[in-house]
Amino acid sequence: MRAREEIERHHRVIERWLAGVADAAEFGVFAGAHAETFTLAGPDGRTLTREQVLAEVRSAHGKAHGKAPGLAIEIRHIREVAVAGPLLVAAYEEWQQGRGRLATVVLRQDQGGLSWLHLQETWIELPEPP
Numbered sequence: 001m002r003a004r005e006e007i008e009r010h011h012r013v014i015e016r017w018l019a020g021v022a023d024a025a026e027f028g029v030f031a032g033a034h035a036e037t038f039t040l041a042g043p044d045g046r047t048l049t050r051e052q053v054l055a056e057v058r059s060a061h062g063k064a065h066g067k068a069p070g071l072a073i074e075i076r077h078i079r080e081v082a083v084a085g086p087l088l089v090a091a092y093e094e095w096q097q098g099r100g101r102l103a104t105v106v107l108r109q110d111q112g113g114l115s116w117l118h119l120q121e122t123w124i125e126l127p128e129p130p
Contacts, residue, residue, distance in 0.1 A: 092105075
């Protein structure tokens with residue numbers, strides 16, 4: 001499944017960037033995977049443009065090292081929701097430090113691989129223990 005490979009690759013770069021071990025070239029590949037019109041509807045309700053997302057991620061280089069040494073991003077339950085022409089919609093869970101997000105991504109298949117067009121994230125609320 002092409003979506004699985006892309007989603008896992010994408011989050012490995014984010015994980016490495018936050019840990020401070022990814023270099024500028026790796027960030028360039030990450031940035032290049034986002035279409036010029038990319039938008040992120042975050043779990044906090046904000047909608048960010050590609051430039052805003054890239055600026056936030058760029059400024060977070062190595063920031064997890066002091067706050068969360070050994071930060072790991074776990075991606076679970078990836079599934080393709082729809083494929084129509086060059087568009088592919090996939091859903092997955094992203095987990096970091098015990099907090100989860102449900103995500104739905106719209107990807108476009110083109111000559112260079114998959115481009116991220118839109119990402120919607122929602123916090124996963126775990127039930128309270130009895």
